[in-house]
Amino acid sequence: MNPNLKPSDQVALLALMNPISQAAATVTSGWVSLSKCDSILAILQTGVLGTGATIDAKLRQATSAAGASAKDISGKAITQLVKADNDNAQVMINCRSDELDVNGGFTHVQLSITVGVQASLISAVILGLNGRYQPTDHVATVVEVIE
Structure with missing residues (x-):
């Protein structure tokens, strides 16, 4: 580990x-290439869930940034979150590049979140870790990194 490298x-x-405040529906992130990172961490955050609401989330894989041949990644789905226990909760899903169907040419990952029954407050990020080349590029909406 190089102590001169910044966390960013x-x-x-x-x-x-x-x-x-997401209405009952499925929403997805963009497709993320794992070509520059060895692994990712998807973090889902909930605020107050609607009455009777449920939240499901999973990682999907594809062979391109357009989502070609998309399918679920085995073992990368959360236990359903429910209003009774999961207001203001967080869930983390780890995924290594070798957990994709690499023999089938799968190279991209997407986070899929399904809000059921009632609108609920959600947000999520996908972090790339163990970059093959550093520094790793951030999504274009990052406007500043403080040294």
Whole structure:
């Protein structure tokens, strides 16, 4: 580990879903290439969930940035969050590049979040870790990194 590297050089913000009161529906992040990172960490955050609301989330994989041949990544779905227990909760999903169907040419990952029953406050980020080349590029909406 190099103590001269800044944390912002070692962890890249690759995708985000800005905080929103999301109606009952499925929403997805953009497709993220794992060509520059060995692994990702998807973080889902909830605020106050609507009455009777449920939240499901999973990682999906594709062979291109356009989502070609998209399918779920085995073992990368959360236990359903429910209003009774999960206001203001966080969930983390780890995924290494070798957990994709690499033999099938799968190279991209997407976070899919399904809000059920009632609108609920959610947000999410996908962080890239263990960059193959550093510093790793952040999503274009990052406007400033303080040294």
